[in-house]
Amino acid sequence: MDLILNPWPWYVGGPLIAGIMFLLLWVGRRFGMSSNLRTVCAAAGGAKASSFFDYNWKDERWNLIVALGAVIGGWIAMNLLSTDAAVALHPDVIDQLQQLGISDAGKAFMPEKFFTANAWSDPKSLLILLGGGFLVGFGARYAGGCTSGHAISGLSNLQLGSLIAVIGFFIGGLVMNHFLLPYIL
C-alpha cells in the first residue's frame, strides 16, 4: 500500500505515460493534451474571430472528456492515493527557492504563494499565473503541440519537427528559469 501512497518513481511514471499514449491510439485518438484548449475556443464561438476555430468542434469533444478525467484523476490521487504529497527536491533547489522567497520548497506539492487560495488576493501571483498560462496556450498552438504531443507522441514517431519543438521548449524554459524567474519571483 505504501508503494501506492508514496510518490511514484520515474520508472513507473514513464511506462504509464507510454501506456496512456497507446490506449488513446487504441481507441482511435491521439495523445495531445493542449488540443482541448482549441476545442474550448471553437465551442465558445471562436470561429467568428478566426477560421482557425471554424471546424466541427463536436467531433473533438473526446479531448474535453479526457481533460475531465484528468481532473477526476487529480482529485483521486490527492485525496485517496497520497498521505504526504511533499516533493523531495534536491537540497540545492530547496536552498535556492528559499532565497527567492519560496519557503515551502521541499515541504509541499506546489508553492503555496501561487497555488493555494491565498493567491487569489495577490495581484502579482495572479498576473504570473495568467502570463504563464497565456504563453503555454499561445506557444502550444503555435508549435502545434505541447509536452504530450511533441515530447512524447511526436518524438516516439521520430518526427524532426517535434525534436525542434522540444529544443524550443528547453530554450524558453531555461531562459525563464535561469534569467527571468529570479527577477519575477
Added chain:
Amino acid sequence: MRSLSYLFIGILFGITMFKVEAASWFRIYEMFQFKSFHMYGIIGSALFLGVIIIQYIKSKQLKDAFGTPITIAPKEKTIARYLIGGTFFGLGWALSGACPGPMYTLVGAGFSPILVVIFGAVLGTFVYGVLKKYLPH
C-alpha cells in the same frame, strides 16, 4: 461506451501526472536546473517505450479497437513554427510550472489558482488563432 473509455484514460492520466509529480511546479523548476534525473527519467522511459510501441504499430499495421488502421499524421517539415512556438511554450512552462495535461490534474487536486493558468492558456490559444496568419510558420 467510447466516452467512458476517454474518461477512464483521462483518470489514469490525471492520477499518473500527480503521483509521479510531473504536475508539481517544483519538479519543473528542478528539471530546468538540471538538479534531478526524475523528470528526464519519466520522459526518457516514456519515449523509449513509445518509440517501440509506435514502430511496432507501424510495422504490423495494427488496427484500433474499432477496426480502423492506426495512422499517425506526420508533423510538417518546417522549422520556424516549432522553434518559435516551442520557445513561447517553454517560457510559459517554466513560469507556471504546468503544461496543459497537469493543469487539469491540479484542478482536481484542489490547487484552485491553476484555473487562472487555464484561463490564460485558453486566451493564449485564442490570440494565436487570431494572429496565426501574420506569424511566421
